[in-house]
Amino acid sequence: MSTPMPSPPITSVTRQLSRRSVFEALLxxxxxxxxxxAKVTSLSKxxxxxxxxxxxxxxxxRPVGRTSGNVGRTAVLYELSPEGGxxxxxxxxxxxxxxxxxxxxxxxxxxxxEPTDSRGGAWTLDQIAxxxxxxxxxxxxxxxxxxxxxMATPGVVNPKSGAIEMAPNITGLDHLNVVxxxxxxxxxxxxxxxxxxxxxxxxxxxxxxxxxxxxAFLALGxxxxxxxxxxxxxxxxxxxxxxxIGYLPIGGDPLQAESRLQGCLExxxxxxxxxxxxxxxxxxxxxxxxxxxxxAQAGDPIAAYVVEETARLTALAAAAVIATVxxxxxxxxxxxxxxxxxxxxxxxxxxxxxxxxxxxxxxxxGRRAGVVGALSVALRRLHDEFFGVAELAMALPLPPxxxxxxxx
Amino acid sequence: xxxxxxxCFAADLGGTKLAAAIADARGGIVAELTEPTDRxxxxxxAEQIAACADKLAQTVGIEVTRARxxxxxxxxxxxxxxxxxxxxxNIAGLEDFDVLGFLRDRxxxxxxxxNDVNLAMLGEHALGCAxxxxxxAFLALGxxxxxxxxxxxxxxxxxxxSAGEIADLPIGRDPTSQIPSASxxxxxxxxxxxxxxxxxxxxxxxxxxxxxxxRLLEQGDEVxxxxxxxxxxxxxxAVVTLQSLLDxxxxxxxxxxxxxxxxYERVRRTLPALFSRPITIAPSRLGDxxxxxxxxxxxxxxxxxxPEPA
Numbered sequence: 001m002s003t004p005m006p007s008p009p010i011t012s013v014t015r016q017l018s019r020r021s022v023f024e025a026l027l028x029x030x031x032x033x034x035x036x037x038a039k040v041t042s043l044s045k046x047x048x049x050x051x052x053x054x055x056x057x058x059x060x061x062r063p064v065g066r067t068s069g070n071v072g073r074t075a076v077l078y079e080l081s082p083e084g085g086x087x088x089x090x091x092x093x094x095x096x097x098x099x100x101x102x103x104x105x106x107x108x109x110x111x112x113x114e115p116t117d118s119r120g121g122a123w124t125l126d127q128i129a130x131x132x133x134x135x136x137x138x139x140x141x142x143x144x145x146x147x148x149x150x151m152a153t154p155g156v157v158n159p160k161s162g163a164i165e166m167a168p169n170i171t172g173l174d175h176l177n178v179v180x181x182x183x184x185x186x187x188x189x190x191x192x193x194x195x196x197x198x199x200x201x202x203x204x205x206x207x208x209x210x211x212x213x214x215x216a217f218l219a220l221g222x223x224x225x226x227x228x229x230x231x232x233x234x235x236x237x238x239x240x241x242x243x244x245i246g247y248l249p250i251g252g253d254p255l256q257a258e259s260r261l262q263g264c265l266e267x268x269x270x271x272x273x274x275x276x277x278x279x280x281x282x283x284x285x286x287x288x289x290x291x292x293x294x295x296a297q298a299g300d301p302i303a304a305y306v307v308e309e310t311a312r313l314t315a316l317a318a319a320a321v322i323a324t325v326x327x328x329x330x331x332x333x334x335x336x337x338x339x340x341x342x343x344x345x346x347x348x349x350x351x352x353x354x355x356x357x358x359x360x361x362x363x364x365x366g367r368r369a370g371v372v373g374a375l376s377v378a379l380r381r382l383h384d385e386f387f388g389v390a391e392l393a394m395a396l397p398l399p400p401x402x403x404x405x406x407x408x
Numbered sequence: 409x410x411x412x413x414x415x416c417f418a419a420d421l422g423g424t425k426l427a428a429a430i431a432d433a434r435g436g437i438v439a440e441l442t443e444p445t446d447r448x449x450x451x452x453x454a455e456q457i458a459a460c461a462d463k464l465a466q467t468v469g470i471e472v473t474r475a476r477x478x479x480x481x482x483x484x485x486x487x488x489x490x491x492x493x494x495x496x497x498n499i500a501g502l503e504d505f506d507v508l509g510f511l512r513d514r515x516x517x518x519x520x521x522x523n524d525v526n527l528a529m530l531g532e533h534a535l536g537c538a539x540x541x542x543x544x545a546f547l548a549l550g551x552x553x554x555x556x557x558x559x560x561x562x563x564x565x566x567x568x569x570s571a572g573e574i575a576d577l578p579i580g581r582d583p584t585s586q587i588p589s590a591s592x593x594x595x596x597x598x599x600x601x602x603x604x605x606x607x608x609x610x611x612x613x614x615x616x617x618x619x620x621x622x623r624l625l626e627q628g629d630e631v632x633x634x635x636x637x638x639x640x641x642x643x644x645x646a647v648v649t650l651q652s653l654l655d656x657x658x659x660x661x662x663x664x665x666x667x668x669x670x671x672y673e674r675v676r677r678t679l680p681a682l683f684s685r686p687i688t689i690a691p692s693r694l695g696d697x698x699x700x701x702x703x704x705x706x707x708x709x710x711x712x713x714x715p716e717p718a
Contacts, residue, residue: 214567226653235559237655238543247652247683249645250578254682261684263652316578320649323577324555326566353578356570 018043020387020396022051023060023080027105027383027399030079031064037078052078060084060104060386080105086141087382088132088186089374090151091195092116092124094169094222098371099132101139101146104386106379106399110139111371121172122181129185143187148382151182152195152370154223156240164192168262169222193377195370196243197234199363200227202373203331205398207365216327217363218245218318221334222271224263228325235325246270248320251313265317269310271336278306289336297341310336311345318346318360319353326356333363414715415468416707417461417475417515420524420699421445421453421482423498423551427700428460430468430475433715435534435708439467440700450505458514477714478515479707481524481699482507483554485570491521495573498551518710524548524699525572525662526563528692529556531702532660536693544658545572545650546698549643549666553577553595559654575599579645597642600665607635618665625670640674647675648683662692 021041025032029040038048055061062081066074084104091098098113112135117123128151136143155167162179164170182190200217203209209217209229217227226243228235235242246266254264267273274289283302286292295303314337318330332343343362351357363369376398383396416435419428422445429440441460446452457480465472484496484503496502511519529546532538538546538558546556555572557564564571580597596602600618607615612631615621625632647659661672672691679687694701 228653230559230564233560235654238657239655241685242653242655244655245652247648249648249682254645254648260682319576319578321653323574324557324572324650324653325564326568326571326573328567354576356568356573 016387018047019051019054022048022055023383023387024396026055026061026078026080027396030105031077032079033067033075033077035075058084082107082109083145085147085382085386086136086145087148087150087375087378088136088146089371089376089378090128090132090149090190091198091370091374092128092151092153092170093195093367093370094154094167096367097124097127097131098368099128099135100368100371100375101135101141102375102379104379104382106375108372108375109141110135111368112138116170119172120170121176124170124173125176125178125181125185128182132186146186146188147385148378149186149188149190150198150374150378150381151190151192152198152374153178153192154195156194157192191377191381193374194225194227194240194243196225196227197236198373198377199333199365199369200229200234200331200373201376202365202369202371203333203363204229204373205376206372207331207363207369208361209329209331210400212329214326214328215331216321216325216329217331217333218314218321218337219334220269220314220332220337224266224269224314224317224334226321228327230325245317245321248317250316250320265313269313274306274310274336277309278303281306293336293339293342307342308345311342312349314342315346315349315353318350322350322354322356322358327358330358330360331363332360333366333369335367338363338366413474414477414711415470415475416477416479416704416711417464417472418478418700418703418707419457419460419480420527420703421457421480421499422524422699423483426453426456426460427697428457428464429700429704430461430464430470431704431708433708433711435705435711437701437704439464441467445499448500450499450501450507453499453502454505454507454510457511461515473516476516476518477707477711478511478519479527479703479710480507480511480519480521481527481703482521483524485568485573486521486523486565487569488565493521495570495575518714520706520710522563522703522706523554523556523565523569523572525554525556526565527556527700527702527706528662528694528698529558529660529702530563530706531694531698531700532662532692533558533702534705535701536660536698537690538658538660541657543654543656544660545654545656546660546662546692547643547647547650547666548663549598549661549671550663551600553598553646554663555650557654574646577646577649579649580642594642594646598639598646598665603635603639603665606638607631610635622668622670636670636674640671641678643671644675644678644682647679647687647689651683651685651687657688659687659689660692661689662695662698664696667691667695 025040061078063076064079082103089100097116100111101109117127162177164173209215215229226245246263248265250265251268258267271289278292296307416431427442429437446456491508525548538544542561544558548554555574575595577594579594621632
């Protein structure tokens with residue numbers, strides 16, 4: 001009888017890959033037994049036991065019951081433990097601040113939102129910290145359990161100063177080190193990302209753009225912006241300014257001073273533009289673009305005209321996007337863009353304009369899109385921190401939204 | 409047994425002329441020729457491409473079968489999933505003709521087709537003025553308007569292969585106030601027919617082609633200058649559109665009209681008033697050979713990635 005072959009030494013990369021594939025299987029197939037984990041990952045039973053034991057010690061997995069097989073012994077079923085680590089998503093909007101907490105498995109545990117402190121600057125940062133702390137406390141999550149934080153913000157983050165620039169609707173953040181100060185207040189590094197890019201990633205994870213490779217997200221609200229997602233990646237451009245479609249030469253005279261400063265298109269169809277055009281057309285005083293839309297629905301002909309014109313200009317911008325980047329799907333989002341009545345108008349004009357019609361959907365996450373996208377990036381970063389393998393520069397796929405059923 | 413040196417065959421098919429080349433394994437052109445495109449339509453054009461390969465092989469003194477990797481530039485959109493060609497008004501019957509199938513019958517399996525402006529972009533990226541860029545565009549202005557895009561160091565083709573089909577960019581007269589037409593809006597302002605038409609409408613008399621207008625400009629013709637000013641303004645608006653959408657490092661101007669300094673210098677002067685951040689534009693360094701050079705380079709790259717006969 002021959003002696004058993006010694007098992008090959010487990011190198012550190014092999015070990016990393018084993019851990020990663022077991023985690024991926026748990027992420028997508030929980031609850032699952034050790035035997036099934038071994039089958040799915042093609043790892044030996046011995047390696048599987050080692051990995052699961054280590055995960056249990058780390059608090060990453062927990063037993064949740066037993067298989068109910070009718071023959072032979074039953075097996076323990078495992079799932080990722082909510083104690084494995086938490087992530088925080090923040091969406092700093094000009095009008096509303098939203099925070100959300102999720103566990104390592106991508107289960108959204110809690111969300112909270114309130115109007116953004118209009119005083120801006122340090123007040124806004126304090127508000128973000130206060131709301132985040134409250135959410136964690138209400139959910140019995142110690143701040144130290146929060147391992148990854150991502151915040152959606154309008155404008156562009158200056159990588160040197162940590163300030164938020166080109167965000168005219170939020171005051172006082174262009175001279176503060178937002179990245180540094182917020183990291184101190186929250187006790188953990190914070191990653192900032194453009195709000196429209198994150199809203200797009202939110203729609204791809206939990207919203208209307210799941211399993212689509214090539215998506216353009218056109219957001220219309222206070223301002224106007226575009227997110228582009230192609231073959232699994234965001235298109236950012238040379239200086240991170242891709243998608244700044246407020247500057248499209250559409251809707252007005254691009255040589256006008258306002259066009260050059262604020263952007264020709266945004267000057268017309270941003271929230272202030274809608275209100276201004278309503279007044280210029282003879283409409284009575286309104287506080288916000290929302291009121292213009294409400295009046296249009298109530299039969300105010302001037303408001304209806306302004307809304308039609310806004311839809312027409314939005315369709316022209318969409319036509320420029322379609323001609324240039326040929327998306328598979330165009331998502332309309334933002335507080336104005338996601339209104340179904342508005343999207344219908346845009347689609348109608350676009351049908352006249354474009355020889356190559358593209359499927360249009362309205363955002364299904366609405367104003368949650370940004371915070372859900374922030375969670376998705378925070379999760380990827382956490383997974384990468386735990387299970388990243390230098391030789392494998394690819395992020396783990398996130399679990400589908402079915403996991404939200406576990407929401408408390 | 410000695411292995412024979414491998415070669416590539418490259419072609420750039422245009423509405424008026426067909427350029428073709430035999431290239432070495434690195435994609436460097438060894439011999440090339442240009443002929444007028446066969447006017448009788450797609451099947452004849454396909455035969456013409458094959459005949460060019462035969463002629464060039466003879467010139468170089470090799471069997472044509474040694475050109476194993478083949479890349480042909482097509483003036484239209486190519487669906488990446490089906491290989492179907494569309495938006496090719498300049499070559500009759502091309503949309504219903506299986507170009508790829510025909511070429512594979514003649515040359516074997518290592519044949520690819522690619523949008524011609526995409527190949528020009530690749531050419532400038534490999535050997536021209538965009539060699540340092542990760543995000544750039546090749547704006548081709550001539551009979552029509554087309555765009556090749558390089559995003560994050562890769563060609564950007566779009567979901568259906570029609571990224572950069574900018575003929576119908578909503579730039580120019582307001583397209584929503586018009587009856588929809590088959591041709592696009594931007595092209596209706598800057599295509600060669602539009603430029604000649606604009607010259608006539610402004611009272612010019614002596615021009616039948618855009619080339620005539622450039623000649624008249626040299627002689628101090630004021631109408632010609634005004635026509636080019638207007639054309640340059642529409643082109644500048646397209647440049648601003650591209651920059652807003654994609655934040656590019658460089659936009660290369662090519663095509664018979666795009667490479668003319670009389671045009672792109674006018675565009676360059678217009679840009680600062682239209683956009684608050686700087687936009688860099690430059691004329692194509694490879695000129696009207698950009699597409700052919702890009703095709704040869706791409707065929708050479710395919711050969712390097714797959715050196716064994718399939």
